[in-house]
Amino acid sequence: MSSTPAAAPPATSQEDREIRTGRSRQAGTSRGNRSRAAARAPWILLAPFLALFTLTFVLPIIVALISSFTKVTRSGLFGEKGVSSGFAGFDNYAQALGDANFIASIGRVLLFGIVQVPVMIVLCTILALLLESASARWPGFFRAAYFMPYGVPGVIATILWSFLYVPGLSPFIDIAGSMGITLDFLGPDHVLWSIANIVTWSYTGYNMLIIVAQLKAIPGELYEAARVDGASPWRIARSIQLPLITPALVLTTVFSIIGTLQLFAEAQVLKTSAPAIDSQYTPNLSAYSTAFAYNDYNVAAAQAVLIALAAFILSFVFLRLTNRKSS
């Protein structure tokens, strides 16, 4: 899982608060060149961002779409008689979706997401509530300890954990072995959950921090009113804190879903020590292998488009479901 942008503050009524600068400016100064400068200014400010955004988002997406609909035919045994490309229709998509391994990889990350995302969200919510409760000692220390893994890149986190998974190196396997239990972290049945553990380790503290931020924004009077009414800590968590941190929970869940579909580094790095992970273990690994091991950029582009679409659809469905529930 690579970087996921995180906490967007809930976009509320800020949109309405805006003042129409254009109009008031015309009232203030009547000098034409001045208002022309003001009309140019936003574009000058935006230009560098828009140029780079075009280069790194718009064009690549166009390139991906075009090449996913393109078929490259090589004449001659090794393409030495020239390469021609033409419109392929949905051939590349059909090939990607007809690939049982690619479909299996999507099923695998979906299973992963159904288990790992709820576990992580529940865990980080509980940790945030405990840290913000009056009973917690040294909350600053614990918050820092939980957040620290976020600064460890996914690759390095995976290298770290792989040492704890490998027989011969892992103290866990040694300790369990001395008690007569055989642990197999890297076997075909367990390796997916070993990856889930790495992802949980990396991102729980980060998601917790987002929820803590939202908890701190709850006005103190609400707590006092609840205390006066004799509410227990459990009741306060359920009736005040949980409803008010729902936006943060929705947000972290959506970003976790997108992150799950992008799963790559953990599986690719663990592949070295776990034979159970093949070159198509996750959808992204599949697209990467298709592009660089099989040199089939067109099918890889189709796979990339499908992954992005799946992320869109899942996030959208989740947002719709949560909206319906709250209204």
Place this chain on the structure above:
Amino acid sequence: MTSTTASSATRRATDAPRMGAGRAAGRKRSSTILVTAILVVVALYFLVPVYWVLVASTKTTQDLFSTNGFLFSGHFALWDNLARVLSYDDGVFLQWFLNSVLYAGVGALLATYLAAAGGYALAKYEFRGRNAVFGTILGGVLVPGTATALPMFLLFSQMGLANTYWSVLIPSLVSPFGLFLCRIYAQATVDTALIEAARLDGAGELKIFHTIGLRVLTPALVTVFLFQLVGIWNNYFLPLVMLSDSRLYPITLGLNNWLSQVDRLPEFYELTTGGVLLSIIPLAIAMIVLQRFWRGGLTEGAVK
């Protein structure tokens, strides 16, 4: 946030008269012990891998396999190991580290500035096409970075940019999410009357942004900078796709390169554990020190 400390103090204060004072104290103590015990166990989970690598990097390759992973062995080989990490292959580790600093530091700094300029422009000016521009950029927030990396590689190869510093640096300069955050923050905090006053004083539009806009936006900029810094530092897919010259690698790619050789040459275990330790220390410290800035920026964004 002083208000929370105050409110938890009042919470404690209002607690006391409700129950008998002694019983309340006893209950509070037992719940403190319970909660703290849970927090300690969870902290162990988060810290154990780091402790393990700290121990492992003090061992020789032989001890690494023959002694308990959580206990230091008799032979303390940390300095030898680190010296080998730093000197291996003409100090390539240092090169990787500096590359990461370059990609993440320069990338995050420029990305923050560009996001601030764009977000400020979208928040404080009314112009035709504004909503279309913002909508497009917002769509970019939802596009997975790994989906654009492959086609970007094809694009950059044609432009002759693949396998250069630029191929990793250029995509790092764009943060749609940062722009989104800056726009919201600018709408809420940059005072239009202040901008008007500066205009009447004859200040140019760009000067107003650089003097007033950037200063007011600073708390949001810190958050955007940190997001982008960690995002670039942790990125793996983009440099993996773009770079083939190992001298251009960031630290993530380099260490994985070492790890992939342990099967043939066990000495790479020592290099990898030592390298992992060296790469974690600065970041772990940075996370702990900067943690309050994350919180600060996020809270303000959410409250305002």
